Amino acid sequence: MEKLIINVPEEKSQLVKQLLKELGVTIEKEKMDMEAYRKDLAQVSTWSEEDIKIFEENTQCFNSINPPTW
Numbered sequence: 001m002e003k004l005i006i007n008v009p010e011e012k013s014q015l016v017k018q019l020l021k022e023l024g025v026t027i028e029k030e031k032m033d034m035e036a037y038r039k040d041l042a043q044v045s046t047w048s049e050e051d052i053k054i055f056e057e058n059t060q061c062f063n064s065i066n067p068p069t070w
Contacts, residue, residue, distance in 0.1 A: 008016045017027060 020027060
C-alpha cells in the first residue's frame with residue numbers, strides 16, 4: 001500500500017474523506033508525540049534585551065538610508 005499526504009481545503013474535507021472511504025482508503029489521524037514535542041520546545045532559544053537592541057539599532061540604520069535619485 002502507498003502512503004499519500006494531501007492538502008484539502010477545509011470546506012471539501014468531508015467530501016474527500018467520504019470519497020476515499022468509499023474507495024477503500026484508510027485514513028490515519030496524525031499521532032502527536034508529546035515527549036518529542038516537549039523536547040523540541042525546550043530547545044527554543046530566548047533572546048535577551050541586548051540581543052533585541054542590536055536588531056532595533058540596525059533597523060533604524062537601515063530605515064535611515066536614502067537611495068540616490070537618478
